[in-house]
Amino acid sequence: MAVLEDRFGRTFPYLRLSVIEACNFRCSYCLPDGFHARPERPQPLGREEIARLLRGFAEVGLSKLRLTGGEPSLRRDLPEIIASAAAVGGIERIALTTNGTLLDRRVARWREAGLTNLNVSVDALERARFHAITGHDRLDEILRGIELARGLGFAAIKLNAVLLKGLNDDQLPAWLDYLRERDVSLRFIELMRTGDNAAYFQRHHLRAEALEAQLRETGWSLLARAADAGPAREYAHPDYAGRIGIIAPYSKDFCAGCNRLRVTHTGDLRLCLFGNVGIPLRPWLQDDADRDRLVAALRAQLGLKAIGHRLQQGETGMTANLSTIGG
Structure with missing residues (x-):
């Protein structure tokens, strides 16, 4: 199989596909005023379009798929999308990133449809902190949903927490208590500047390297990175069942191991989370006969992928907020 490869020798077995733009949370770092639909907005990709995509x-090496949003659980046909993905030869892992509000009602069905990996956003373990960050007092039911999911045989369950100075940067002791007996991975994600959060970023950005130093000082060891892994640097400790990952987009050489592409809910290819161009793929998703043209378009666009983002220079590209492409 001829895989997708860019001019820097990086290959791309990992696709992050947004299936919906809408989100039902009001996270302070993403959608503090909530989601507001545009009246002229195009419809998201349908199930047949997604299957063709x-x-x-898969013809060019896709082995790992992550379904994102917005909040992907808001799509009522999410189980059918998962099942359709599971039927595509070559896709070995199907992951979902969710805020977890529907876990207790729907996670068993997602698992039955073929979901193999689960990521749940949990920005704090205290109800008041969680409410302040997300705009919703739903931490208890989300944690119940995670416990339910832990009994369903997922290959991996990961929890995502955006690291926020003055809001949740003192939560590490609570997280360590949580991880001591639970075989889940916690991902601390360094806050990223987007098109509409400049003032918030200035107030709450905290470099992730400080947290990594704290982990190393307390006996956590850096693990080797798997070939198809995401961008996290993952740490383990012999006294804890869980692991801790650090996603530090402002760190040196963060983009050197990039192995993922993104497609928006309307079918635009994004070569980088913070790129300036979206390439419409939808015209080649209307008929199975267009697959060769779709593959040719993917190969051609990889020649334009840059060596890395320019966040350090304050350039956020087309990403107004992370709900538009799912992070």
Whole structure:
């Protein structure tokens, strides 16, 4: 199989596909005023379009798929999307990133449909902190949903927490208590500047390297990175069942191991989370006969992928907020 490769020798077995733009949370770092639909907005990709997209990507080496949003659980046909992805040859892992509000009602069905990996956003373990960050007092039911998911045989369950100075940067002791007996991975994600959060970023950005130093000082060891892993640097400790990952987009050489592409809910290819261009793929998703043209378009666009983002220079590209592409 001829895989997708850019001019820097990086290959791309990992696709992050947004299936919906809407989100039902009001996270302070993303959608503090909530989601507001645009009246002229195009419809998200339908199930057949998604299936054609995935079959095309599978021809050029796709092995890991992550479904994102917005909040992907708001799509009522999410189980059918998962099942359709599971039927595509070559896709070995199907992951979902969710805020967890529907876990207790729907996670068993997602698992039955073929979901293999689960990420849940949990920015704090105290109800008041969680409410302040997300705009919703739903921490208890989300944690119940995670416990339910832990009994369903997922290959991996990861929890995501955006690291926020003055809001949740003192939560590490609570997280360590949580991880001592639970075989889940916690991902601390360094806050990223987007098009509409400049003032918030200035107030709450905290470099992740400080947290990494704290982990190393207390006996946590850096693990080797798997070939198809995401961008996290993962740490383990012999006294804890869980692991801790650090996603530090402002760190040196963060983009050197990039192995993922993104497609928006309307079918635009994004070569980088903070790129300036979206390439419409939807015209080649209307008929199975267009697959060769879809694959050719993917190969051509990889020649334009830059060596890395320019966040350090304050350039956020097309990303107004992370709900538009799912992070």
